[in-house]
Amino acid sequence: MTPTVRPLRADAARNRELLLAAAEEEFAERGLAASVADIARRAGVAKGTVFRHFASKEDLIASIVSEHIAELIDVARGLADSPDPGTALLEFLTVAADQRQQHDLTFLQSVSQGDARVTEARDELHAGVGTLVDRAREAGAIRADVTGTDVFLLMCAPVHVVENASDPAPGLWQRYLGIIFDGLRPEGASPLPQPAPTSP
Structure with missing residues (x-):
């Protein structure tokens, strides 16, 4: 029982x-x-x-990481039935990048990598992103050769790019999200040189 x-x-x-x-x-x-x-x-x-x-400091770290991933899972679920799949995907990526800007969890994620809860949450988020990407692709909002894993790996990219700037203006990451999202659109797309990875 x-x-x-x-x-x-x-x-x-x-x-x-x-x-x-x-x-x-x-x-x-x-x-x-x-x-x-x-x-x-x-x-x-x-x-x-x-x-x-x-139970331990490691348990606390895993809990922090899991809570932030859970927030993104909720966002992905809330957008999964949006009537405009392309806008929904862009909204999700905006929320994800904004979260990354406000909470730099990179080293905490590395420490908690082997935690079962973090792995489960990460897999659930990957599936949620996959749903958003599938719907956007079916609607013709993004190119046909982009996968959920591609987008999952790109989630934090706008913020990572800005970290290389010497004195970034607030919200500068939004410029790079715009560039990245335009690269996902089908208009003028060239064939990608490598197959997509099967897992993040």
């Missing part, structure tokens, strides 16, 4: 959210040197509260 999963009490849920936000800030400032004690102090809770919610 499967045990019943009870929802967190309001105060416990609030503490969990405080810890996730505090941990993300600490990791952004100190990298993996951030301690559980520092995270608890920033969140305004006792150190023991951290371990009531997260």
Whole structure:
């Protein structure tokens, strides 16, 4: 018999959210040197509260990454039945790039790469992106040889490009998203020189 999963009490849920936000800030400032004690102090809770919610610092990192991926999964699901698949795909890529701009999780994602929850969430997001891409391709909004994996790998590209600029203006990533999305359109497309990867 499967045990019943009870929802967190309001105060416990609030503490969990405080810890996730505090941990993300600490990791952004100190990298993996951030301690559980520092995270608890920033969140305004006792150190023991951290371990009531997260088994280890690695569990906390995986939870941060999983939460952000879950946000994008919800966005992809919400756009999956849009009457304008091309606009829906562009909207999703805009949200994904904006999230990446606000929350640089690159090194946290590397640390949590082997976590089963992160892997499952990443696979679910990949499938959600695939649905958006399939619909956009069927509608003729993007070129026929672009796959869900191609777009999944391009999600953070606009922000990565801007990181190479010496003094980027706020929102500069939107310029590069426009360039990337125009490259997905079928008009004037040339054959791609390599086959698409089968997985991200």
